[in-house]
Every structure is written in C-alpha cells, then in structure tokens.
Amino acid sequence: MDKEIFIYNTLSRKKERFEPITAHKVGLYVCGPTVYGDPHLGHARPAITFDLLTRFLSHLEYKVRYVRNITDVGHLENDADEGEDKVAKKARLEELEPMEVVQYYTNRYHDYMKLLNVKSPSIEPRASGHIIEQQEEIKTILEKGYAYESNGSVYFDVKKYNEAFPYGILSGRNIDDLLTNTRTLDGQSEKKNSFDFALWKKAAPEHIMRWPSPWSDGFPGWHMECSAMSKKYLGDHFDIHGGGMDLLFPHHECEIAQSTVAHGKTPAKYWMHNNMITIGGQKMGKSLGNFITLEQFFTGDHEKLEQAYSPMTIRFFILQAHYRSTLDFGNEALQAAEKGLNRLNEAMLKLDQMEASSQSDCDIKSLEDKLYTAICDDLNSPIVIANLFDGVKIINNVLAGKQKISASDLNDFKIIMRLFVYDILGLMPADNVAVTSDNKLDEVMSLMLQLRQNAKINKDWATADKIREELLNMGFVIKDGSDGASWELK
C-alpha cells in the first residue's frame, strides 16, 4: 500500500501519480464488448490490461470495485440515424430472438475470458437492464436545457454545452473543426447541428428492440449506457475510466458531456486507454473484417495462423507489449512468445528444487524493487517480464551451482517470483505438466523409457532411436537429461 503508482491519464496526456478519491478504495469502469459477435484478439487487450490493473491494485490491498458493462442495445449498424440496431440485425439474419443472440455471445465472451485467466468484474451490468436509469438521465439533461426533442428522438445540444463547458477536453477536438469536418449523413435534419448526438432514438417500425418512453417507442442513444451505469454503481465521480483508444471519440467525449450535465461533474478522475492490436500494420477489428477470433487462435483454424496458440501464450504475448503501444500480430511474434513463456514456466517449476547456501551472491531485493518500479510505472508489463527473466537466470544458475542463494533470500525470491508471475501477471502454470505418476499413461511411458534405457546400455542405438522416433510420431517428445530421460506431450 505504500507504493506510488503512476498512470497515464488521457485527460492530461501525462503520467500522473494515482491517488484514489477515497482512501484504500478504487472505482473502475471499463467499456465492455458489444455482444453481437465472437470475441476476437482485440477484445483480449482491454480485458487483460484492466485485469492486470485490478490484480495489482488488489495486491496492494485496495478494495477495487470493477464495473465492466455488456452492450446489448443501442449501437446502430450503418448510417447513424437511419440504421438498424446491430443486435436486431444479427437476430434477423440468424432467425434468433435478439436476447438469444445477446446471451449466446455473452456466454462465449465469458468462456474465452476465463480461458485467458481474466477475472470477472465485480459488476457486469447490461445496457438493456438499465433502460429506466438511462431515461431518467435523459430527463435530467432535458430539464437542464442541454438536450432537445425532435420527432420522437432526443439529441444532446453540443453547441450549448460548449458555451458552458469545454467540449473536447479528452480528444482535443473542437466543435468548429467538427462542424466543417463531420460527414453529412442522412437524417441530419432532425438535429440542430451535425455534431449533436442522440440520447434517445425513436424506433423505426421494423426495429425489434424497443422500449416505451415519454418521447417515443425507441431505444437509448449510443453513449447513454455508460453514463447511467457508471453513476449507478460507482457514483457521479469515480477513480478510473478505461477502454480502447478507438472509443476515445466520440464515445468517451460524449459520455463526459452527458455526465457533466446530468451529474454536475466529470465522471472520472483518470482515463486510461489501451492501444489496438494490428495485423499487417492495420487495426484488427470488425470494420475491416480482418479479425481473428480467440477460438480460432486456440484451435489454429484460420488461414493466417500457422498453428494453434494456447490462451496463456496469447496473454503473455499481450503482456509483452505496453498497453499503450500498438501490438502487431504475427506468427513469428506469437511463436517467440510461446517459447519465452515456456522458458519462464520451466524455470518456475524448478523453484522448489533450489537449495539454499550459507551465503548469497544474488541481489533479490534489487530484483524486487525493479519489479515494483516497473509495474508502478503505468503498468509496464514488458519491463516486469524482462526482470522476471533475470529471475529465470538466477534459478538456472543456482541449480547449476554457479550462483549461491541464502535461505532467507531464497524464501523471498520464491514469494516474489510467484507473486508477479501468477498473481499479478495472471499467468497460470504450464498445463502440460498435469500428467502425474498415478496416471496410467505415465506408467506406460516409464516402461517405454526403461526399454529404451536398456537398449542404450547395450549400445543398441537402432532400437533406442526407433523408440524415440516412434514416440515422437505419436506426439511424445523424449528429453534426455543428465539424470535420466523424461517426456512431455508435443
């Protein structure tokens, strides 16, 4: 708890010292997925970034309330005002009830987040479950005169807002630029200005998802849910608001405007934005259709994938880059991550084999300091990982007798390595070591290794090599060590 944490605040474009609004407590709101498609690699980035943040804050004994919403209503498919609700469109295509689609993809999202060892948020509210709260918020904004009704829809009056409050404080845009640069879309006639945004939309006759309201049968506008739900669960001013950089404008800018009017203050003290994962230098996302789903990564079933990659490889791959940098997808990079993670895992498994000496020539305190300094510096997970590999070197050197470690250092070392690898980075132990000695397969394999060992003693290399080769074909890798052979699944 005595650590100084610095986080980059998009509002100030600087790293700032983190000071919670209420001592020992942190309110965190993160924009979650729109559940109308399978979760892809891009969804893993914010999930893992803010999982890392909450894991670390929890370790420092902050009580974290982490709210991550599910967007199941309100986003339009194409042209802003004439579009069709995304969820409704998907439902028609698949001939499913909208809520059935929502539930299906929500479940899928949960399943894949669990595989990535992403902890569940404290509260996961759905937009469709907070229609009343959103309507109340719209009423307040109307009463205060910062919105107007037009043909059954309600729009936020950005120009009027800008006279009293600075619009664009997060994204650096100003309304003059927006006026000249916003595209002309259909249905703009309902609005006073092109940059006004909808708080409530009247539903077209064919629109399935709709709710009654004082203005029309319709649905809430794009940005309403986050304002209403963050206030309900975290209050009108909370610590950290997170999300992808692509949400910065207009989503978060509009959210600030809505909340500022409705609640009388800006919603969050710190704004954190994770960068995009790119593929061939371009953002991986829905619009370009260049995304690879998490399922495809785990099965390897995609033309761009040379092999399957385990969930922990994906997690490690993401943590190897800083969350504010773009991260470029590539098989070579993923394979490098896989091998690096494997090396870390192997070393972690050898932690208990280390023996203490009367003296110590490794500096565990310095390692610990470096790890904390890195994670406190705007969650610099790549540096954390680099330092953990220094730890790997210590493990191997001590086991090889090249370095000595005292009993108390060894104790501290084990604690700090496990803390950072498992608890903070959230990397689960390797799963291919699950096979234990009470397993039938293991008995058979011991027999095979014994037969091969006998052949080797008799210098019957042909038989020994044949056993090794045949086992390899069946997916078993034989590793000859200095103290006997072992095996693992390929």
Added chain:
RNA sequence: GGUUCCUUGGCCGAGUGGCUUAGGCACUGGUCUGCAAAACCAGGUACGGCGGUUCGAAUCCGCCAGGAACCUCCA
C-alpha cells in the same frame, strides 16, 4: 482536410538527455549427449532522413519522408 499518435538491431518489443548488454525469439559459439533434440551458459547487430538546442540526444525543438487510430458501430 482536422484531431491524436507512431517510426528502435533478422522479428516482436522496452527505454525519454550522459552505463540499459532492456527482455523474448531467431542467429553464432560453448556445456551436456552414443547421436540428435531438449535444457543451460556466453556473444554480436539498432535507434526513419536532414538541420538545430546542448559539453553531450535514440531521448528535447523544427522541417521532410513514411505509417496508424479517430472524425461513422468498433476493444
């Protein structure tokens, strides 16, 4: 066109004024091995271009080149 940002060695990717060998992978050498694989140890290569500020810049400023995100739903 506007806003925000990026350009580091074979690849991924940290680093923001003067030793960071960042780290991982790949590569090379070594140890081990019947051989091989694995494992471990060791080692080399960089800072888009041109100017400027400075005793000193990958790191600050300017210009140029190239690229990205956002301005429309997107993590």
